[in-house]
Amino acid sequence: MIQKFRFGSPISTDATVEELPIIQVTKENLTAAASAKKDCPSTVKDAEIGVLTNFFHISLGQSFSLSLTMEDSDAVYGLGQANRGINKRGYKYISCCTDDPNHTEEKVSFYGAHNFIMLIGKVSFGLFIDYPANVCFDIGYTKQNELTISTEGRDLDLYLITRTQSDDKENTDNIDSDALCITREFRRLIGQSYIPPLWAFGYIQSRWGYMNENDIRRVAKNYRDNHLPLDSISMDIDYMEDYKDFTVHPDRFPDLAALSGEMSKQGLHFIPIIDAGVKIEKEYDVYEDGVKNNYFCKRANGTDFVAGVWPGKTHFPDFLNADARRWFGNLYKRLIDLGIEGFWNDMNEPAIFFSEEGLEEAAKKVEELLKVKDNPKLNDFWAMQGVFNINNDHADYKRFYHNMNGQKIRHDKVHNLYGFNMTRAAAEAFDRICPDKRLLLFSRSSYIGMHRFGGIWTGDNQSWWSHLLLNIKMMPSLNMCGFLYSGADLGGFGSNTTRDLLLRWLAFGIFTPLMRNHAALGTREQECYQFEGLDDFREILTLRYRLIPYIYSEFVKASQNNSLLFSPLAFSWPQDKVACEIEDQLLMGESLMLTPVYQPNVSGRTVYLPEDMLFVKFTSATEYKTESKKAGWHYIACALNEVCFFIRKDHLLPLCPPCECTGELDYSNFELLGKTKEGLSYELYMDDGYTKDIAHEGRYLTLK
């Protein structure tokens, strides 16, 4: 059951798709409900709001906060793209889309803002805070057993999701856990997740630093010559002319359409990047049209706001303005017409290196500080050091405004909707431009609701083993919030990767829908062919392709059924206390339990089986060993070039023959893994010519 409580007059976010009755909450009726007796509330309203006051202590003034005392045994899930573990207890998190690649443990904000949490314990419930500015979740940070959610403003919609007796009665077969039921309810509320084209499940190679078409050709050639499977090359900012959106550099990429055709013959796709900021440059039509039609975000005085980003000084399209959204979305056609079928939207938190105002202030400060440079006090020196640290300054987010349906709204009040609406602009345009074709689309910044329009990658990470583990732990949380098409920069974006880290990361990455190896300019080159022992990479990438039918099929099911593609063990074995704490194993689809190795210098790991399962170890793409394992703890050996996982009992894994790109996938000849048992079958959802509804056609693979 979902109840929608409204505080004040919230800005509409379009996060949800279901219409629900609104229970308006005021300070007065909150007090009344709290003082009314639980058993006999005096009005219907009191009874409705009483549900809230029974659970929480709510404080409502200029700001909003909600708190409750947790039991020691309660676990808290959700928050999508957030730091730390699957169970979010023990720290605080601030939903505020932030361009910060240095995800160390104390960081509270990542690229996305996903305000759904779930408390699972004696009493279980889900909460969605539909509020587009900062939301703080203190989940046992200040006090170990206190959960507090707070916002600076007080205009928001709060959805309370509970599993009621009637939910169970409706479906007597429903033996799902509270967590699974509440997630499904929430996912139904926010609408079906985006399904990309089948080729988007192929392996993607990327690097910030492919400077021209020959760089691209070289990547393609190295992959194809070495029989390293590949479906796409994603292009970072260097393909553009001076980083201008929807342009192609005339010298570096003289004929993108021809290049695209040339690559297409090799079964390869291009995925160009689109950045949020539009370069200020006379005679650049995107800039001129935007200015003319008032499509850019404005300062309080009505002038267009100026932010320094990759192209230098830019304006930000006002994606919260429906007209601007339509205009910007239509611009993607320029690249689609050149044969492009996929895009990634970047820098859309929006990231700001500097604003004109911020740089002016900093310059003044530094001029003042330089006066004491001959004998600076320490504070002066620290001030000098910090003076230009004006990237993504929250002060800048108060310097520009959106036009939402004629209403002028300061950016910081709706900050977390910006990337969402950039991606929505593109997705809605794709429906107009090529209604019969699914395009690939993923974004860096996001808010719940955007999951209907595109995927996300988890942003700029680092070549750290701990970020491989973070990737593992983040997948189920992303799924809870609707983001199914997702994955991390395999091998790590910043810092220098190593061969062993990349191999282990790929061995997990072959299970994530978005499987992309991406690295930053200046870091060690990390295309698979850069390392010794190519065979190891080839076998792991090839196994990905053998898995694609299963991954795609489970993906479509998860989208259609509002279920999880990646799921914590806790959601399936809530009574098993050990299973509930396992965060380095994941269920993936209906058949698999993943047990990735995420540490250096080890040749195996321990795994916990909540029930008997079949251990599978791939020693190459085609050779594997299986072994039945009993419930309990096991140590499994898993060398650097091996992929190990488990198949759940009474489940099957279909594998297609090896191939080097999705265009070669052979759906006519499956190998079935699993403990054979009479009548066991696997329902395979297939892709059929990139039409949108094909996923509804279930076909069955049955054991001979």
Next chain:
Amino acid sequence: MIQKFRFGSPISTDATVEELPIIQVTKENLTAAASAKKDCPSTVKDAEIGVLTNFFHISLGQSFSLSLTMEDSDAVYGLGQANRGINKRGYKYISCCTDDPNHTEEKVSFYGAHNFIMLIGKVSFGLFIDYPANVCFDIGYTKQNELTISTEGRDLDLYLITRTQSDDKENTDNIDSDALCITREFRRLIGQSYIPPLWAFGYIQSRWGYMNENDIRRVAKNYRDNHLPLDSISMDIDYMEDYKDFTVHPDRFPDLAALSGEMSKQGLHFIPIIDAGVKIEKEYDVYEDGVKNNYFCKRANGTDFVAGVWPGKTHFPDFLNADARRWFGNLYKRLIDLGIEGFWNDMNEPAIFFSEEGLEEAAKKVEELLKVKDNPKLNDFWAMQGVFNINNDHADYKRFYHNMNGQKIRHDKVHNLYGFNMTRAAAEAFDRICPDKRLLLFSRSSYIGMHRFGGIWTGDNQSWWSHLLLNIKMMPSLNMCGFLYSGADLGGFGSNTTRDLLLRWLAFGIFTPLMRNHAALGTREQECYQFEGLDDFREILTLRYRLIPYIYSEFVKASQNNSLLFSPLAFSWPQDKVACEIEDQLLMGESLMLTPVYQPNVSGRTVYLPEDMLFVKFTSATEYKTESKKAGWHYIACALNEVCFFIRKDHLLPLCPPCECTGELDYSNFELLGKTKEGLSYELYMDDGYTKDIAHEGRYLTLK
């Protein structure tokens, strides 16, 4: 067997204490040895150098490098205070004492420079690169199976430590592993490790931000009133007057001697900090004496070098000058005379916030950059951002010189000796000032050799769970390099800690010789009494005191026998492949195997037993459960307020009665844990009135 190879004419570091014959290596005799037949070298020299060329490829030009191909199964240990795991394979490390608290995975330099590594495999050996400038260890980073050690210069001593047949013959009972034998040989070479006074094993509370004597009194009172055991309060820079070494702030600490006496009555010690830089201030006698006697490091032109550190502009004492060392060491007497018995030496990498030259250059650059501030190119903006990032700039290390025995040596050539010799200055002075008393002394920066003079803490870390794990993994490596008195800032120095992190970190910290809770200004207060549920903290701290006789006894044995206090499982069970990869369990002393919990939101962990052991779980300081466990994998439950570890078979753990400070330790009444077996005994090394040689008196505790 240890062979000492000399390349060029190295600077003497005093790292070692054993005199060994020197085998001088030149490019010529290296070539000769390499071309000579292994079996019949033409000269003795060829034969000696042939040992080297048999193991390694050595390149000798203006710089030095040594490399070899590793087997997949080889493990590499050592490097003391370095990043990552116990097995150092898979990354690179640069020995260069560096003030950088942000120990993320890609960092290559920490506060100490410990150039001892050991390769353990089919062929095993140890290497000590006695070279006081940067040394790069590429241990399978560039190529997975290649080990390369390189230096910019070519003057160095290389010690090759191997286990020869004759080593075994000498001692037929010697069943120790290669790793243990090689470590012991190396430790004998570098001399016996520092032993602090017994009270140094008590719990130390610290914080950067105790501003005056009332802050200190409040900490003491909160600990004593709550019966939270405590032995010492360590004082960060705020006790000084304007951060001037060997001064006490007259308003904040009007009578340190009286305060010291007052605390002493409560069984408490003060441990003040001493920084490397001496404030430039007229009439400050330390400054004036230093200038007058040429005790400070000088620029090429002979003027005293100026570095901005905590006091503002300072000079660096030339600790590589024996006269300056003696002078600086004697200054500690000023505080010793006030009742101080322990010190920590800080900022002695040396950390430099800015040099006069560096700040001048930066100011010029920024003035130039500000000219384009109205329309900066991105590179201009990045340049502005980076312009004042001149902390610990390597260019500064080339701007000053030492006077070593009359020789003028540029700092960067001997950088890693600076902190070592600051601490040596203090330790040698203590021997003069109070020859009959052991004082506590630990340092931030260090080089091998300093382990004879004092301990180290592992420098500024963060309140990250990963840094608790790093602490665990670093302990045995530190021990291999001679640093026995050591520990991390429990709870984490930077960032905000949480109650659960502090409890888990304390539960490991009770086993480390240096047990100090320390935090940075501006972070959350993390004295144990700042958190709810004080009982949990009290029981864990009290258990520390019950363990002190064992910890002290094992510490003294490790110092006297050149053995490890903390040891990897790999060193004791080299044939057990699973044990060899375990890095989150440690042997501690002869009786214990530690199995700390280092993850949030878990109520236990898996442990691997290479042989049968006795599981011990303390549910309070006095209540415990034991259970015999068979060799193999086990899951053990361990709640946030519990301490779990294992006692090795045929070993005992003596526990004294609970108390609140080392002054109350009762050595007359031990509880003995372990599987009782006739004749089993534990040799307890005791402390006796702070004399230096008492540790040689072995006494036996025997089962009734």
